[in-house]
Amino acid sequence: MSNPVLAALQERRSIRKFTDRTITRDEITAMLEAGRWAPSGKNNQPFRFIVINTDDPRMAGLADCTIYSHIVNNAPLMIGVFLDKNSLYHELKDHQSAGACIQNIMLAAHALGLGSVWLGQMMNNAEQVLDVLSLDAANYEFITFIAIGEPAQEGSSSRKPLADIMLEPF
Structure with a gap:
């Protein structure tokens, strides 16, 4: 595909195994900036x-917050995404923007040659996550952690045909 954005959307995969390479401050900043936008x-x-x-x-405590502790224990970097309850405008819209933020971070990781996976299962233990991080549940809602690192595996994925997910033909 000739468009780099469209290519990245199709090429990005969830990566669950990482090398031990340290993620640089510049790489971290680039991913956070992508999320911020x-x-x-x-x-x-x-x-x-x-x-x-x-x-x-705190990494060990976070590993205890998910059935996917092996991913957390292997990740050189974890980026947590939260909602500031004092900045909310509309609950559904704010959750949708958090999803867009997560997607931006993961696409930025991909663009940097890094792999990532969204650890959505951790939401089942949101209170425990906030406790590990000493964050006040009155001020912050835990959304997810993204495990990030240099891929130590190939990603794979498939998608249903577009016709199968259309409510009506276009």
């Missing part, structure tokens, strides 16, 4: 981030 209702930008590196002692 996600659309949001009334441009309220309700998303907030936390960066956890492999040597952070």
Whole structure:
């Protein structure tokens, strides 16, 4: 595909195994900037981030918050996405903007030659995640963590044919 954005959308894969290469500050900043530019209702930008590196002692606590602890334990970097409850405009729209933010971060990781996976299952233990990070549930809603690193595996995926997901033909 000749368009780099459209190609990235189709080529990005969830990666669950990483090498031990450290992710640079510039790479982290690029991914956070991509997330920051996600659309949001009334441009309220309700998303907030936390960066956890492999040597952070909280990494072990986060691994305990998911059945996918092996992914957390293998990830050189985790980016947490939260909503600032004091900045919310519209609950559904703000959650949609968090999803766009996550997608932007993962596409930026892909553009940098990194792999990532959205650890949505951690939402089942949102209270525990907030506790590990010493964040106040009155102020922050946990959305997800994204595990990021240099891929140590090939990603694969398939999609249903477009006709199968259309409500009506166009």
